[in-house]
Amino acid sequence: MFFYLANDLRTEDFTGEEVIYYSWSSAGPDAQLEPYPSISPPQKLTTWRPGNFKEFSVPLPPRARDGQSYRLVLTTRQHTRAHILNLAARDVGERPLPVMSMPILLTAQARPGYAEKQQAIERVYRVPLGSGKDGFLRVREQTSFDLDKKVWDSGIGLSSWLVETAQQVSPDGASPHLHHIERLKDALFSSDKRRIIELGSGTGIVSLTLGALRSTRTTDQEGCILTTDLESALPLLAHNVSTNDSLFIQSTRPKPLALDWDDESFSEDICAAGGFDAIIMADVTYNTASFPAFVRTLASLVRLSPPDRLPTIVLGYKERDPEERTLWEMVRGIGVTLERIGEREGAGREPVEIWVGKCDRAG
Secondary structure: OOOOOOOOOOOOOOOOEEEEEEEEEEEHHHHHHOOOOOOOOEEEEEEEEOOOOOOOOHHHHOOOOOOOEEEEEEEEOOOOOOOOEOOOOOOOOOOOOOOOOOOOOOOOOOOOOOOOOOOOEEEEEEEEOOOOOEEEEEEEEEEOOOHHHHHOOOOOOOHHHHHHHHHOOOOOOOOOOHHHHHHHHHHHHHHOOOEEEOOOOOOOOOHHHHHHHHHOOOOOOOOOOEEEEHHHHHHHHHHHHHHHHHHHOHHHHOOEEEEEOOOOOOOOHHHOOOOOOEEEEOOOOOHHHHHHHHHHHHHHHHHHOOOHOOOEEEEEEEEOOOHHHHHHHHOOOEEEEEEEEEEEEOHOEEEEEEEEEOOOOOO
Protein backbone atom coordinates (compact mmCIF):
# COMPACT_ATOMS: atom_id res chain seq x y z
CA MET A 1 0.00 0.00 0.00
CA PHE A 2 1.14 3.54 -0.81
CA PHE A 3 -0.29 6.78 0.62
CA TYR A 4 0.70 10.39 1.03
CA LEU A 5 -0.62 13.47 2.84
CA ALA A 6 -1.35 16.60 0.83
CA ASN A 7 -3.65 19.61 0.64
CA ASP A 8 -7.08 19.34 -0.98
CA LEU A 9 -5.76 20.18 -4.46
CA ARG A 10 -2.78 17.84 -4.01
CA THR A 11 -0.45 20.69 -4.98
CA GLU A 12 1.50 20.65 -1.70
CA ASP A 13 2.59 17.82 0.60
CA PHE A 14 1.69 17.96 4.29
CA THR A 15 4.76 19.56 5.89
CA GLY A 16 4.49 18.36 9.48
CA GLU A 17 4.91 15.00 11.19
CA GLU A 18 1.82 12.95 11.91
CA VAL A 19 1.30 9.47 13.36
CA ILE A 20 -0.86 7.39 11.02
CA TYR A 21 -3.08 4.63 12.40
CA TYR A 22 -4.81 1.88 10.48
CA SER A 23 -7.93 -0.12 11.26
CA TRP A 24 -10.43 -2.30 9.41
CA SER A 25 -14.17 -2.00 8.91
CA SER A 26 -16.33 -4.90 7.80
CA ALA A 27 -17.96 -4.39 4.41
CA GLY A 28 -20.38 -7.29 4.80
CA PRO A 29 -24.20 -7.03 4.49
CA ASP A 30 -24.67 -6.26 8.21
CA ALA A 31 -22.48 -3.17 7.91
CA GLN A 32 -25.16 -1.48 5.79
CA LEU A 33 -27.55 -1.59 8.76
CA GLU A 34 -25.29 0.46 11.03
CA PRO A 35 -25.73 4.26 11.31
CA TYR A 36 -22.00 4.56 10.67
CA PRO A 37 -19.22 2.01 9.95
CA SER A 38 -17.58 0.50 13.03
CA ILE A 39 -13.84 -0.09 12.98
CA SER A 40 -11.31 -2.30 14.74
CA PRO A 41 -9.07 -0.62 17.37
CA PRO A 42 -6.66 1.65 15.45
CA GLN A 43 -3.04 0.46 15.38
CA LYS A 44 0.01 2.55 14.55
CA LEU A 45 1.15 2.13 10.95
CA THR A 46 3.90 4.75 10.63
CA THR A 47 4.86 8.35 11.31
CA TRP A 48 4.41 10.55 8.27
CA ARG A 49 7.30 12.83 7.42
CA PRO A 50 7.69 14.94 4.28
CA GLY A 51 9.25 12.87 1.50
CA ASN A 52 8.47 9.62 3.34
CA PHE A 53 6.81 8.03 0.32
CA LYS A 54 7.25 4.28 0.41
CA GLU A 55 5.30 1.05 0.33
CA PHE A 56 3.70 -0.27 3.53
CA SER A 57 2.39 -3.69 4.45
CA VAL A 58 -0.80 -3.69 6.53
CA PRO A 59 -1.69 -6.74 8.65
CA LEU A 60 -5.00 -8.33 7.64
CA PRO A 61 -8.08 -7.98 9.86
CA PRO A 62 -8.08 -10.29 12.87
CA ARG A 63 -10.11 -13.49 12.30
CA ALA A 64 -10.68 -12.55 8.67
CA ARG A 65 -11.83 -15.41 6.44
CA ASP A 66 -11.46 -16.08 2.76
CA GLY A 67 -14.22 -14.41 0.75
CA GLN A 68 -14.93 -11.62 3.24
CA SER A 69 -14.69 -7.93 2.35
CA TYR A 70 -13.27 -5.16 4.50
CA ARG A 71 -12.48 -1.47 4.18
CA LEU A 72 -9.06 -0.18 5.20
CA VAL A 73 -9.26 2.95 7.38
CA LEU A 74 -6.42 5.44 7.91
CA THR A 75 -6.65 8.06 10.68
CA THR A 76 -4.48 10.40 12.73
CA ARG A 77 -6.27 9.62 16.00
CA GLN A 78 -6.39 6.42 18.02
CA HIS A 79 -9.97 5.85 19.15
CA THR A 80 -12.95 3.89 17.85
CA ARG A 81 -14.60 6.88 16.16
CA ALA A 82 -11.39 8.33 14.78
CA HIS A 83 -12.68 7.77 11.24
CA ILE A 84 -15.67 10.10 11.73
CA LEU A 85 -15.28 13.79 10.92
CA ASN A 86 -17.25 15.77 13.48
CA LEU A 87 -18.77 18.75 11.66
CA ALA A 88 -19.75 20.23 15.03
CA ALA A 89 -16.06 20.76 15.87
CA ARG A 90 -14.54 24.14 15.12
CA ASP A 91 -11.14 22.52 14.48
CA VAL A 92 -12.54 19.92 12.08
CA GLY A 93 -9.87 20.74 9.48
CA GLU A 94 -6.94 21.05 11.87
CA ARG A 95 -5.43 17.61 11.16
CA PRO A 96 -5.27 15.40 8.07
CA LEU A 97 -8.70 13.95 7.37
CA PRO A 98 -9.41 10.27 7.96
CA VAL A 99 -10.09 8.15 4.90
CA MET A 100 -11.79 4.82 4.22
CA SER A 101 -11.08 2.61 1.21
CA MET A 102 -13.68 0.92 -0.93
CA PRO A 103 -14.35 -2.75 -0.03
CA ILE A 104 -11.34 -5.05 -0.39
CA LEU A 105 -12.09 -8.71 -1.08
CA LEU A 106 -9.85 -11.08 0.86
CA THR A 107 -9.29 -14.12 -1.31
CA ALA A 108 -6.72 -16.85 -1.76
CA GLN A 109 -7.30 -16.53 -5.51
CA ALA A 110 -5.48 -13.20 -5.72
CA ARG A 111 -2.33 -13.08 -7.84
CA PRO A 112 0.78 -12.52 -5.69
CA GLY A 113 2.17 -9.00 -6.06
CA TYR A 114 -0.87 -7.77 -8.03
CA ALA A 115 -3.23 -5.13 -6.70
CA GLU A 116 -5.64 -3.04 -8.72
CA LYS A 117 -5.64 0.63 -7.82
CA GLN A 118 -8.89 1.73 -6.22
CA GLN A 119 -10.70 4.56 -7.98
CA ALA A 120 -12.59 5.97 -4.99
CA ILE A 121 -12.51 6.52 -1.24
CA GLU A 122 -15.16 7.51 1.31
CA ARG A 123 -15.34 9.70 4.39
CA VAL A 124 -17.94 9.78 7.16
CA TYR A 125 -19.23 13.04 8.69
CA ARG A 126 -21.21 13.51 11.88
CA VAL A 127 -24.05 16.04 11.64
CA PRO A 128 -25.87 16.85 14.93
CA LEU A 129 -29.58 17.00 14.14
CA GLY A 130 -30.90 18.24 17.49
CA SER A 131 -32.67 16.50 20.41
CA GLY A 132 -29.58 14.36 20.96
CA LYS A 133 -29.79 12.79 17.50
CA ASP A 134 -26.92 12.51 15.05
CA GLY A 135 -26.88 11.95 11.33
CA PHE A 136 -23.89 10.40 9.57
CA LEU A 137 -23.12 11.40 6.01
CA ARG A 138 -21.11 9.05 3.82
CA VAL A 139 -19.45 10.98 1.01
CA ARG A 140 -17.56 9.29 -1.80
CA GLU A 141 -14.66 10.94 -3.61
CA GLN A 142 -12.62 9.77 -6.57
CA THR A 143 -8.86 9.26 -6.38
CA SER A 144 -8.35 10.86 -9.79
CA PHE A 145 -7.13 14.46 -10.12
CA ASP A 146 -10.59 15.67 -11.26
CA LEU A 147 -11.21 18.74 -9.11
CA ASP A 148 -14.99 18.30 -9.06
CA LYS A 149 -14.80 14.81 -7.58
CA LYS A 150 -13.22 15.42 -4.20
CA VAL A 151 -14.10 17.28 -1.02
CA TRP A 152 -12.40 20.66 -0.71
CA ASP A 153 -11.37 22.45 2.46
CA SER A 154 -13.95 25.23 2.12
CA GLY A 155 -16.76 22.71 1.67
CA ILE A 156 -15.95 21.12 5.03
CA GLY A 157 -15.41 24.50 6.70
CA LEU A 158 -18.70 25.94 5.44
CA SER A 159 -20.57 22.74 6.36
CA SER A 160 -19.14 22.87 9.88
CA TRP A 161 -20.09 26.54 10.26
CA LEU A 162 -23.64 25.79 9.08
CA VAL A 163 -23.92 23.02 11.69
CA GLU A 164 -22.95 25.44 14.47
CA THR A 165 -25.26 28.17 13.16
CA ALA A 166 -28.21 25.79 12.95
CA GLN A 167 -27.67 24.76 16.57
CA GLN A 168 -27.66 28.31 17.92
CA VAL A 169 -30.90 29.06 19.74
CA SER A 170 -30.31 32.77 19.18
CA PRO A 171 -27.22 34.57 17.90
CA ASP A 172 -25.04 36.53 20.28
CA GLY A 173 -26.80 39.88 20.70
CA ALA A 174 -23.42 41.64 20.91
CA SER A 175 -22.28 40.26 17.55
CA PRO A 176 -21.74 42.95 14.88
CA HIS A 177 -23.03 40.39 12.38
CA LEU A 178 -26.32 39.70 14.18
CA HIS A 179 -28.51 40.95 11.31
CA HIS A 180 -26.65 38.87 8.72
CA ILE A 181 -26.80 35.71 10.84
CA GLU A 182 -30.52 36.09 11.56
CA ARG A 183 -31.22 36.66 7.87
CA LEU A 184 -29.10 33.64 6.95
CA LYS A 185 -30.85 31.41 9.51
CA ASP A 186 -34.22 32.45 8.13
CA ALA A 187 -33.10 31.70 4.56
CA LEU A 188 -31.59 28.30 5.36
CA PHE A 189 -33.28 26.90 8.46
CA SER A 190 -36.80 28.33 8.58
CA SER A 191 -39.57 25.73 8.91
CA ASP A 192 -41.31 27.46 6.00
CA LYS A 193 -40.83 26.64 2.33
CA ARG A 194 -37.31 27.46 1.20
CA ARG A 195 -35.70 27.30 -2.24
CA ILE A 196 -31.92 26.96 -2.11
CA ILE A 197 -29.32 26.45 -4.83
CA GLU A 198 -25.64 25.54 -4.49
CA LEU A 199 -23.10 26.45 -7.18
CA GLY A 200 -20.02 24.30 -7.84
CA SER A 201 -21.22 21.53 -5.54
CA GLY A 202 -18.54 18.93 -6.37
CA THR A 203 -19.20 15.90 -4.17
CA GLY A 204 -22.16 17.69 -2.55
CA ILE A 205 -20.90 17.95 1.03
CA VAL A 206 -22.48 21.38 1.66
CA SER A 207 -25.87 20.51 0.14
CA LEU A 208 -25.91 17.15 1.91
CA THR A 209 -25.19 18.81 5.27
CA LEU A 210 -27.82 21.47 4.67
CA GLY A 211 -30.39 18.88 3.57
CA ALA A 212 -29.83 16.83 6.72
CA LEU A 213 -30.09 19.91 8.94
CA ARG A 214 -33.28 21.17 7.28
CA SER A 215 -34.96 17.76 7.42
CA THR A 216 -35.36 18.06 11.22
CA ARG A 217 -36.58 21.66 11.05
CA THR A 218 -39.36 21.57 8.49
CA THR A 219 -42.25 19.41 7.32
CA ASP A 220 -42.67 21.45 4.15
CA GLN A 221 -42.77 19.30 1.02
CA GLU A 222 -42.64 22.05 -1.61
CA GLY A 223 -39.21 23.64 -1.13
CA CYS A 224 -36.03 22.48 -2.82
CA ILE A 225 -32.27 22.25 -2.56
CA LEU A 226 -30.72 22.27 -6.03
CA THR A 227 -27.10 21.10 -6.02
CA THR A 228 -25.35 22.04 -9.25
CA ASP A 229 -22.09 21.49 -11.09
CA LEU A 230 -20.80 20.52 -14.52
CA GLU A 231 -22.32 17.47 -16.19
CA SER A 232 -19.17 15.45 -15.48
CA ALA A 233 -19.72 15.83 -11.71
CA LEU A 234 -23.32 14.61 -11.64
CA PRO A 235 -22.87 10.79 -11.43
CA LEU A 236 -20.78 11.06 -8.24
CA LEU A 237 -23.03 13.80 -6.89
CA ALA A 238 -26.13 11.67 -7.50
CA HIS A 239 -24.46 8.69 -5.80
CA ASN A 240 -23.73 10.71 -2.66
CA VAL A 241 -27.30 12.00 -2.50
CA SER A 242 -28.71 8.49 -2.92
CA THR A 243 -26.35 7.01 -0.31
CA ASN A 244 -27.67 9.45 2.31
CA ASP A 245 -31.37 9.28 1.37
CA SER A 246 -32.46 8.30 4.88
CA LEU A 247 -31.43 11.73 6.20
CA PHE A 248 -33.77 13.72 3.94
CA ILE A 249 -37.43 14.41 3.36
CA GLN A 250 -38.78 15.26 -0.08
CA SER A 251 -38.12 19.01 0.06
CA THR A 252 -34.66 18.70 1.65
CA ARG A 253 -33.27 15.97 -0.61
CA PRO A 254 -30.63 17.70 -2.74
CA LYS A 255 -31.42 17.49 -6.46
CA PRO A 256 -28.30 17.22 -8.68
CA LEU A 257 -28.49 19.43 -11.77
CA ALA A 258 -26.04 20.44 -14.48
CA LEU A 259 -25.17 24.13 -14.45
CA ASP A 260 -22.33 25.38 -16.65
CA TRP A 261 -21.51 29.02 -15.90
CA ASP A 262 -20.58 29.53 -19.56
CA ASP A 263 -24.14 28.62 -20.55
CA GLU A 264 -26.38 31.68 -20.38
CA SER A 265 -29.59 29.62 -20.14
CA PHE A 266 -30.91 27.72 -17.12
CA SER A 267 -32.56 24.31 -16.94
CA GLU A 268 -36.30 23.99 -16.44
CA ASP A 269 -35.83 22.98 -12.79
CA ILE A 270 -33.91 26.16 -11.99
CA CYS A 271 -36.38 28.42 -13.81
CA ALA A 272 -39.37 26.66 -12.23
CA ALA A 273 -38.13 27.46 -8.72
CA GLY A 274 -39.27 31.05 -9.23
CA GLY A 275 -36.21 32.48 -7.51
CA PHE A 276 -34.23 31.42 -4.46
CA ASP A 277 -34.06 32.26 -0.78
CA ALA A 278 -30.35 31.43 -0.65
CA ILE A 279 -27.47 30.85 -3.04
CA ILE A 280 -24.61 28.93 -1.41
CA MET A 281 -21.13 28.04 -2.65
CA ALA A 282 -17.72 26.91 -1.38
CA ASP A 283 -14.32 27.12 -3.10
CA VAL A 284 -15.65 28.61 -6.33
CA THR A 285 -12.79 31.12 -6.60
CA TYR A 286 -9.78 28.94 -7.49
CA ASN A 287 -9.99 29.76 -11.22
CA THR A 288 -10.00 33.53 -11.71
CA ALA A 289 -10.53 33.07 -15.47
CA SER A 290 -14.04 31.81 -14.70
CA PHE A 291 -15.03 34.95 -12.75
CA PRO A 292 -16.88 36.75 -15.59
CA ALA A 293 -19.02 33.68 -16.32
CA PHE A 294 -19.59 33.07 -12.61
CA VAL A 295 -20.68 36.67 -11.97
CA ARG A 296 -23.04 36.57 -14.96
CA THR A 297 -24.57 33.33 -13.64
CA LEU A 298 -24.94 34.77 -10.14
CA ALA A 299 -26.62 37.92 -11.50
CA SER A 300 -29.07 35.83 -13.56
CA LEU A 301 -29.97 33.71 -10.52
CA VAL A 302 -30.57 36.82 -8.42
CA ARG A 303 -32.89 38.21 -11.12
CA LEU A 304 -35.11 35.12 -10.84
CA SER A 305 -36.26 36.34 -7.41
CA PRO A 306 -38.84 39.10 -6.89
CA PRO A 307 -37.34 42.46 -5.81
CA ASP A 308 -38.85 42.17 -2.33
CA ARG A 309 -37.39 38.67 -1.75
CA LEU A 310 -33.80 38.79 -3.00
CA PRO A 311 -31.62 35.82 -2.02
CA THR A 312 -29.03 35.64 0.72
CA ILE A 313 -25.58 34.71 -0.64
CA VAL A 314 -23.36 32.38 1.41
CA LEU A 315 -19.71 31.78 0.46
CA GLY A 316 -17.06 29.52 1.99
CA TYR A 317 -13.64 30.79 0.89
CA LYS A 318 -10.01 29.79 1.41
CA GLU A 319 -7.38 32.03 -0.14
CA ARG A 320 -5.02 30.31 -2.57
CA ASP A 321 -4.04 33.42 -4.54
CA PRO A 322 -4.64 37.08 -3.48
CA GLU A 323 -5.89 37.76 -7.02
CA GLU A 324 -9.02 35.74 -6.16
CA ARG A 325 -10.27 38.62 -4.03
CA THR A 326 -11.01 40.63 -7.15
CA LEU A 327 -14.27 38.69 -7.15
CA TRP A 328 -15.55 40.82 -4.27
CA GLU A 329 -15.39 43.98 -6.40
CA MET A 330 -16.88 42.17 -9.42
CA VAL A 331 -19.99 41.02 -7.53
CA ARG A 332 -20.41 44.50 -6.10
CA GLY A 333 -21.04 45.55 -9.68
CA ILE A 334 -24.18 43.38 -9.77
CA GLY A 335 -25.47 44.68 -6.43
CA VAL A 336 -24.03 41.98 -4.13
CA THR A 337 -22.09 43.12 -1.05
CA LEU A 338 -20.16 40.41 0.82
CA GLU A 339 -19.28 40.65 4.51
CA ARG A 340 -17.07 38.23 6.43
CA ILE A 341 -18.96 36.90 9.44
CA GLY A 342 -17.06 33.81 10.56
CA GLU A 343 -14.36 31.25 9.89
CA ARG A 344 -13.28 27.67 10.48
CA GLU A 345 -9.78 26.29 10.89
CA GLY A 346 -8.77 24.61 7.65
CA ALA A 347 -5.93 22.35 6.57
CA GLY A 348 -2.54 23.73 7.54
CA ARG A 349 -4.36 25.90 10.12
CA GLU A 350 -5.27 28.36 7.34
CA PRO A 351 -8.78 29.73 7.84
CA VAL A 352 -11.83 28.92 5.79
CA GLU A 353 -13.61 32.28 5.69
CA ILE A 354 -17.42 32.50 5.84
CA TRP A 355 -18.94 35.38 3.88
CA VAL A 356 -22.59 36.41 3.62
CA GLY A 357 -23.80 38.56 0.76
CA LYS A 358 -26.68 41.00 0.59
CA CYS A 359 -28.34 41.78 -2.73
CA ASP A 360 -29.14 45.48 -3.06
CA ARG A 361 -30.94 45.03 -6.36
CA ALA A 362 -31.87 42.26 -8.77
CA GLY A 363 -28.62 42.10 -10.74
